[in-house]
Amino acid sequence: MTSPASSAPWGSAPDSAASEGSAPAPAADRPGGARLDVRGLRKVYPGSGKSGGGSGAPVEAIADLTFEVRPGELVCVVGPSGAGKTTLLRCMAGLLPATSGEVVLGESAITGPPEGMAVVLQEYGRSLFPWMTVAQNVELPLKEKGVPKRRRAELVRDTLAAVGLGDVAGAYPWQLSGGMQQRVAIARAAAYEPRVLLMDEPFAAVDAQTRFDLEDLVRALWKRLGITVVFVTHDIDEAIYLGERVLVLSARPTVVLEDVEVGLGPDRDQLGTRGTAEFARLRTHVYELVQQAKQGVRSLAEARLTHAVGGSDA
Amino acid sequence: MPAWALGGAGVATLLVVVELVPRLGIVDARYLPPTSQILGALAERLGRAELWTALGQTLTTWFTGLAIALVAGVVLGVVIGSVPWLRAVTASTIEFLRPVPSVALIPVAILLYGTGMASTLLLVVYASFWQVLVQVLSGVQDVDPVASDTARSYRFSPLTRIRTLVWPTTLPYAMTGLRLAASVALILTVTGELLIGTPGIGRLLGVAQSSGAVASMYAYVVVAGLLGVAVNLVARALERRTLFWHPSVRGEAAA
Amino acid sequence: MSGPAPAVRAGAGVGRVLRSGLLVLGLPAVLLTAWWVLTDGSTSYFNPPLRTIVGTFGETWFGSPFAESRFVQDVIPSVLRLLAGYGIALVAGIVLGVAIGSSRALRAYAEPVLEFFRAIPPPVMVPILMLFLGIGTSMKIVVIATGCLWPILLNTVEGVRGLDPVLRDTARAYRLGRVATVRHLVLRGASPQIVTGARQALSIGIILMVISEMFAAKDGLGFSIVQFQRSFAIPEMWSGVILLGVVGVLLSLVFRAVTNAVLSWYLGYRQSQHGGA
Numbered sequence: 001m002t003s004p005a006s007s008a009p010w011g012s013a014p015d016s017a018a019s020e021g022s023a024p025a026p027a028a029d030r031p032g033g034a035r036l037d038v039r040g041l042r043k044v045y046p047g048s049g050k051s052g053g054g055s056g057a058p059v060e061a062i063a064d065l066t067f068e069v070r071p072g073e074l075v076c077v078v079g080p081s082g083a084g085k086t087t088l089l090r091c092m093a094g095l096l097p098a099t100s101g102e103v104v105l106g107e108s109a110i111t112g113p114p115e116g117m118a119v120v121l122q123e124y125g126r127s128l129f130p131w132m133t134v135a136q137n138v139e140l141p142l143k144e145k146g147v148p149k150r151r152r153a154e155l156v157r158d159t160l161a162a163v164g165l166g167d168v169a170g171a172y173p174w175q176l177s178g179g180m181q182q183r184v185a186i187a188r189a190a191a192y193e194p195r196v197l198l199m200d201e202p203f204a205a206v207d208a209q210t211r212f213d214l215e216d217l218v219r220a221l222w223k224r225l226g227i228t229v230v231f232v233t234h235d236i237d238e239a240i241y242l243g244e245r246v247l248v249l250s251a252r253p254t255v256v257l258e259d260v261e262v263g264l265g266p267d268r269d270q271l272g273t274r275g276t277a278e279f280a281r282l283r284t285h286v287y288e289l290v291q292q293a294k295q296g297v298r299s300l301a302e303a304r305l306t307h308a309v310g311g312s313d314a
Numbered sequence: 315m316p317a318w319a320l321g322g323a324g325v326a327t328l329l330v331v332v333e334l335v336p337r338l339g340i341v342d343a344r345y346l347p348p349t350s351q352i353l354g355a356l357a358e359r360l361g362r363a364e365l366w367t368a369l370g371q372t373l374t375t376w377f378t379g380l381a382i383a384l385v386a387g388v389v390l391g392v393v394i395g396s397v398p399w400l401r402a403v404t405a406s407t408i409e410f411l412r413p414v415p416s417v418a419l420i421p422v423a424i425l426l427y428g429t430g431m432a433s434t435l436l437l438v439v440y441a442s443f444w445q446v447l448v449q450v451l452s453g454v455q456d457v458d459p460v461a462s463d464t465a466r467s468y469r470f471s472p473l474t475r476i477r478t479l480v481w482p483t484t485l486p487y488a489m490t491g492l493r494l495a496a497s498v499a500l501i502l503t504v505t506g507e508l509l510i511g512t513p514g515i516g517r518l519l520g521v522a523q524s525s526g527a528v529a530s531m532y533a534y535v536v537v538a539g540l541l542g543v544a545v546n547l548v549a550r551a552l553e554r555r556t557l558f559w560h561p562s563v564r565g566e567a568a569a
Numbered sequence: 570m571s572g573p574a575p576a577v578r579a580g581a582g583v584g585r586v587l588r589s590g591l592l593v594l595g596l597p598a599v600l601l602t603a604w605w606v607l608t609d610g611s612t613s614y615f616n617p618p619l620r621t622i623v624g625t626f627g628e629t630w631f632g633s634p635f636a637e638s639r640f641v642q643d644v645i646p647s648v649l650r651l652l653a654g655y656g657i658a659l660v661a662g663i664v665l666g667v668a669i670g671s672s673r674a675l676r677a678y679a680e681p682v683l684e685f686f687r688a689i690p691p692p693v694m695v696p697i698l699m700l701f702l703g704i705g706t707s708m709k710i711v712v713i714a715t716g717c718l719w720p721i722l723l724n725t726v727e728g729v730r731g732l733d734p735v736l737r738d739t740a741r742a743y744r745l746g747r748v749a750t751v752r753h754l755v756l757r758g759a760s761p762q763i764v765t766g767a768r769q770a771l772s773i774g775i776i777l778m779v780i781s782e783m784f785a786a787k788d789g790l791g792f793s794i795v796q797f798q799r800s801f802a803i804p805e806m807w808s809g810v811i812l813l814g815v816v817g818v819l820l821s822l823v824f825r826a827v828t829n830a831v832l833s834w835y836l837g838y839r840q841s842q843h844g845g846a
Contacts, residue, residue, distance in 0.1 A: 095738050112741075119742040126735035131757045131834040140753060141743035172834055174841040192743065320677035328682050345700040406593040407600065413821035414814035415775040417791070420783070421798035421806050425615050497688070504690040505776070509783055516693065523696040535693050542688025
């Protein structure tokens with residue numbers, strides 16, 4: 001039903017993907033990325049005695065998470081399902097108060113949604129305002145931020161063009177396919193000119209081909225804007241393809257199993273990069289870690305990896 | 315604090331405020347007697363047959379009117395909805411008649427039927443009929459076209475088609491219509507009793523008003539309100555029961 | 570080749586317009602004709618010929634001078650009172666509904682009381698409010714406002730409560746302020762339910778407009794109709810019943826035009842939810 005409508009913007013997607021390799025050229029006036037520190041983060045959901053059929057006992061979602069994301073870095077977070085990935089992201093976004101520990105953005109600890117942070121959620125269909133057009137959705141946070149009108153128009157136009165949606169600015173989100181809706185959410189985040197971008201399994205609900213296009217789009221935007229990106233996913237290949245580093249989480253209550261450096265270089269493409277030996281090695285390694293995590297392994301020392309890692313790890 | 319305790323606190327607050335406001339002279343006690351007096355009048359009425367007779371009369375009018383409206387609305391709705399040309403021909407007439415306020419019929423009803431129950435019934439049936447009809451029409455329209463084609467290719471007879479296909483889809487809609495109609499019917503039952511003088515709670519309230527028995531007036535308002543709450547609760551429970559069996563029809567969270 | 574085709578299509582277009590015109594006007598025309606013909610020779614006191622009713626209509630409501638006609642003296646005051654009461658209920662219902670709907674504790678606290686007030690058949694409030702306000706204009710406006718308030722208020726609460734938590738998170742994450750959140754998220758998101766409540770309230774408001782005048786009044790559409798009935802001016806009474814029906818229909822048309830503008834996004838959204846995913 002949506003395929004005819006979506007064909008045109010898809011057509012433009014490879015362009016943006018292609019431009020990634022040729023002209024990253026970071027502009028001079030970029031705010032740049034900010035540093036993000038997660039220190040001893042712990043989150044326990046209180047037992048719900050009242051309302052709802054939830055069990056009474058408190059649930060420890062995150063046991064103890066400590067890691068840092070350097071300014072301008074793209075870090076992916078993977079883990080088995082139910083590993084508290086979304087909880088982590090909501091804590092980082094200031095949407096959920098931590099039980100203990102803290103998240104520090106730049107110099108200051110996060111207590112609520114901080115300035116200079118944008119979020120792209122998994123439920124694209126529900127994170128866009130259905131009563132606003134695509135352009136209005138992108139513009140609303142800018143208005144609230146006090147961006148002057150002319151600059152707003154410029155940002156909306158440029159970012160929509162950058163995600164290949166220049167021609168549907170006046171459409172409503174629900175008139176677009178799922179992949180296009182997620183592009184709108186990405187455009188809204190990019191236009192906001194954040195210093196940190198958090199993405200929570202943004203492509204979990206789109207089809208495989210669209211997903212490749214969107215992955216390239218994220219890499220392209222990241223390089224162009226020079227911002228810090230934290231990308232949560234359950235897809236191991238996606239994490240390796242996108243990230244400069246991959247944080248592998250344990251099952252609940254969550255700790256970091258391993259912080260894996262991805263040595264795939266700055267320029268990546270779907271065919272070439274995924275075909276390299278390094279990609280395959282990382283993929284095997286992270287896959288094994290996630291399998292171990294599912295079985296309840298909570299530290300690298302405990303993990304029994306059948307494929308040797310040490311040698312090739314630079 | 316759990317929700318029911320908060321709700322109880324809310325009710326308690328209302329009772330205390332109504333007790334204090336006239337006692338402190340903020341509002342004239344002749345206009346708003348304190349809670350204790352209203353409840354006292356209510357308790358006294360509850361001990362008399364008069365109130366219970368009136369309650370029975372109100373419920374009879376309400377139920378009869380609602381039943382007529384429900385049957386008429388469902389039958390006409392299914393017939394009109396299942397026949398495309400009937401639907402097309404009647405659409406404008408339904409759209410015109412529906413918003414005609416039922417109270418416009420009060421003088422006509424008095425002329426035709428005097429002050430008996432039939433007068434009020436006319437209002438009740440007219441007002442609640444549209445609620446049911448409109449819901450049933452949209453229910454019939456909601457029948458899955460694929461299932462409809464299947465039924466046709468198996469050469470179901472019209473009656474079988476309605477029984478196995480149209481009615482199961484329409485039932486939840488009819489129940490929503492019933493819920494809406496039930497409260498509208500109660501409003502018009504009481505209106506008819508108040509204005510036309512059909513026997514029931516509304517007429518008792520009118521009598522109390524003309525004899526200046528203010529505490530009794532409030533007591534009857536409380537009775538009417540509790541009656542309304544009961545009607546809403548029952549109608550909602552009925553609706554939920556049928557919706558439960560048809561999660562696909564109205565389920566908001568259906569994947 | 571290209572010549573005749575548009576002509577054929579134009580012909581089909583005319584046919585379609587004729588057909589839909591026939592569908593819209595056909596049955597009403599048949600019904601009115603039947604009423605006209607069946608009552609034409611009627612000498613029944615209660616059932617005067619439609620010809621007579623139509624004949625008295627203009628004179629009864631629009632008699633000259635126009636400024637003193639019943640339309641200006643009775644109908645317009647009635648409608649203005651309705652709009653005033655309805656407007657008050659709309660503003661109060663939405664403001665209170667947003668406040669109550671936004672707080673879980675407040676909602677639990679207020680809900681049983683609100684349900685009780687909603688369940689009171691609004692006409693029984695007329696005698697009560699007459700105690701406080703007499704039988705003047707203010708009583709009628711307050712009667713209409715209190716009757717219309719509850720469906721708007723409770724539906725607004727329901728709409729605000731049902732807002733998508735993902736949208737709420739999005740608004741928070743982008744640091745939308747309180748005003749912007751209410752304006753762009755809460756009111757728009759709850760608007761389908763608000764409109765549902767407003768629609769129920771409008772028909773209750775019309776009922777109360779008429780009832781408040783039937784109890785005690787010195788002007789108004791409902792008052793006029795009752796007066797005609799009591800003085801056995803039956804054709805005039807019928808003309809008033811018809812006029813009241815027309816007022817009801819016109820108000821619902823205006824209402825629909827307004828809501829279609831407010832909810833245009835919602836219709837498409839609903840359709841996409843049903844057909845698509």
